[in-house]
Amino acid sequence: MKTIRWGIVGTGTIANRFAQACNNTPGAQLVAVASRNKKKGAFFAEKYNIPYSFGSYEEMAAFDGIDIAYIATPHGLHADNAILFMNHKKAVLSEKPITLNISELERMIAAAKENDVFLMEAMWARLVPGTKKLIEIVESGILGKIKGIQSTFSYDMTDEPEHHAFDPQYGGGSILDVGCYCLSFASWYANSEPEKILAVAELSEKGVDIHSCYLIKYKNGAIASLSSGMTVRKPNEGYLFGEKGYVYVERSYAPQEIEIHIEGKEVEKISCPYFGNGFEEQIMEASECLRQGKKESDIITHDQSRLIMHQMDELRRQIGVKYPVD
16 A cells, blocks of 8 residues: 655644644545644644644645645645645645635636645544434435434633634634534535525624524435534534434534434434544545545535635625635
8 A cells, every 4th residue: 555645734723633643544644744833843844743844835845745735724724735745746735714714715626626636624524433424314215305404512611712713814713613514514414505694693803703503404405403602511412313313423524423212212322433533534535545546535526615715705795704815
């Protein structure tokens, strides 16, 4: 099996999780890290036994020692960072949300095509065993037709007011930060395009959504009730309601435990643990795509990223959240 050489752009929390996973993934080698803060980059490299540390993204983009770059910078930097690496003929895995709006996403996809390189959104939750099992359950028909979907991802980070998640310049707000998980969860199981979207939200003084609730009616009749937040704690649960029963998962976006409730039958519980911390599966998927010479994943396609981005754009339009790049 050909080893795929990875580089990480950024050294924040998500980059640390990715580095742990990369060092735990067969067929993947973490070769380089780039940080605008040279000391941070050097510390990160030492921590994860990474051979090369660069003090600028441009330096690593020009480096011939990596096959693919993982973009772990704030949302607002994803497009420019990804395009920089693609213009240097490097494949890219861009942390979710892949970028800020549909216009930025089309720029990224165009750059991937122009440079004939692989591009994928790091929607890791789609690839974990629990999600794959849940898709299998729905497709088996034991729930009947899916009529309703519920998903919540809401946490409280009021003690971090300077975090980039509150800054519109960086694509702040709960919808892009964690609502993308709820929207993706609903899209996987509704298996239909949205027909109508309704949204309400509480906005911060800086103009980003800090608590949002939204309804989506799909063309096949299914209705999703979704919620995301950054200043209110909620149980991050998910439900799929079918004609014959329902499924409950404690973490809707990336479940490890699944409960199947069918009328007249005992509750069935299924355990689907991650391979490691949950990021290994996306590293394996992207690495295998490169080995096969693919330019996009068959599972997390460019069109899937477009589908969710269009929905996030519409949600922001309805609640009045604008970014400088809009």
